[in-house]
Amino acid sequence: MWLYLSSRRLTDTQVRIYLYILTRGGDVSVRDIARDLDLSPSTVHYNLKRLEELGYIEKSINGYVVKNPVKLGEYIIVGRLIIPRLLIYGLFFTGIFAGTVIYTILTEFTADRLLTLLVSFIAAALFYLEALKTRRERLV
Secondary structure (H helix, E strand, O other), X not given: OOEEEOOEEOOHHHHHHHHHHHHHOOOEOHHHHHHHHOOOHHHHHHHHHHXXXXXXXXXXXXXXXXXOOOOOXXXXXXXXXXXXXXXXXXXXXXXXXXXXXXXXXXXOOOHHHXXXXXXXXXXXXXXXXXXXXXXXXXXX
């Protein structure tokens, strides 16, 4: 996974550290990062200095904070989770599919419900597949 910030390519470790600080809201220590990301303190320290030199984070009194938040493009941050936007669309169409299934069970099966079931199922599947593909490629 790569993160492109101002046309500079960061390593996987730098991306993990940046996203960790971003999702924690800042004020994290080298020890916290090393423990939670299962990295050595020297690796964390080196990568923090690199991120600091590039201007993405800064050192505060209580730890490190994000200096310039980066727009994550195809992702949204929900609490401590970084979720592909396409996953939300997949969940929407899954809801339509489930609702149509329940409504069809309670009433009668018609051709228009069959079409709704097919379209919502295919749309949900495509959005889930694209979300997985996006997650595997890179964060923008």
